Amino acid sequence: MKARGAVIHQVGGQWEVQDLEVSEPAEDEILVKVMASGLCHSDDHFVTGDIPVNLPMVGGHEGAGIVEKVGSRVTRVKPGDHIATLFIPACGVCKYCVRGQSYICNNGAGMETGMAMDGTARFHDTDGNPIGGVTRLGSFSNYLVCHETQAVKLPDDIPFDLACLVSCGVATGYGAAVNAAPVRPGDVVLVMGLGGVGANAVQGAKHAGADHIIVVDPAENKMELAAGFGATAAFTSIDEARPLIAQLTNGQGVDVTIVTVGRVDDTSAR
Ligand SMILES: [Zn+2]
Ligand SMILES: [Zn+2]
Incomplete structure (x- = not known):
């Protein structure tokens, strides 16, 4: 489906809003209509090169939105659910997740590529060239496809513009003080x-x-x-x-x- 999103093409470049093609969700993935996204300092690190990632990349990992479509094996959410994105998946079954260390979930490996866990892109430009999504998300696009383990269901009455901040900034700071x-x-x-x-x-x-x-x-x-x-x-x-x-x-x-x-x-x- 068609979408619009802010993409960084090279280190030192600028965010460019462009037309995108978003893939159909695979069997364990979901299509999300993004309602709000935070701009995290990490997104700026990708521009300055302080955090090296593969480019081009649709920015944004602090997202909140509505599930539009789910793959055949998805069990955690259903269409219509409100969700916030997780920039590291929480699969719940890998060695680290079962130890309570979902922040280093094995399925987070390779997220700097921006490609889905199967190694292929979920965004393409209008010429069909693959574009990554920051931490396999890309919440600077009005639609994104991500793995179901990168979404947390929200109560319907929480505003999206507040919920998106909990995806990264709130959890990172609060967790540093309370847990780390x-x-x-x-x-x-x-x-x-x-x-x-x-x-x-x-x-x-x-x-x-x-x-x-x-x-x-x-x-x-x-x-x-x-x-x-x-x-x-x-x-x-x-x-x-x-x-x-x-x-x-x-x-x-x-x-x-x-x-x-x-x-x-x-x-x-x-
Ligand atoms: Zn962040
Ligand atoms: Zn895990």
Whole structure:
């Protein structure tokens, strides 16, 4: 079927909105009408080349939409269901999924190719040339085809423009604080970088019971935003934050640092 989507063709290029042909879903795949998509910083990493992927690629992995069609073996969702996309599949049966580590599901291997799990494309240009989809999704297109293990059913009353953010930014930041760290009650937490992921790391830290959540971000306008998400202090540089951290921790340093800057070497200059 026909679709329109934003495609990156080369490193250093620009997103170009173009006509696309979307394949029929295979037996274990679903066709999704994309209602909303977030623009994640990872999408920008594909443009700058900081995260190398095969190009051309339809952007977007934070998607929310409505299932239009399902393959013959699909059991998890049905047409009409509202879903959010998963940028790493959760097959539920591989070694890692059964250990509770679905974030490294075996079926995520090869996702940087943008091709479906069978190695073929689900997007083509109007000349029939294959185009990948970011993490096998491509939510910058108004229609996408993905494996059923890359969709999570949503309650119908959750707005799509909010649900799509939970696909990556919310889960990544909240999970970093609550699961990966994990933040414990009473902790002093430093969050470096208050973008979409950082903002949700702050919320996760607050939810986990941190006593102090200190945000560092060079953007002045983030100082007020930080408080709204639950930060107890915010500074535009690590040097400004240091005296408070020393005071709160008897000079020992914070219990947890969550680094959510655009590039890790961004921290060195500040
Ligand atoms: Zn993302
Ligand atoms: Zn798995």
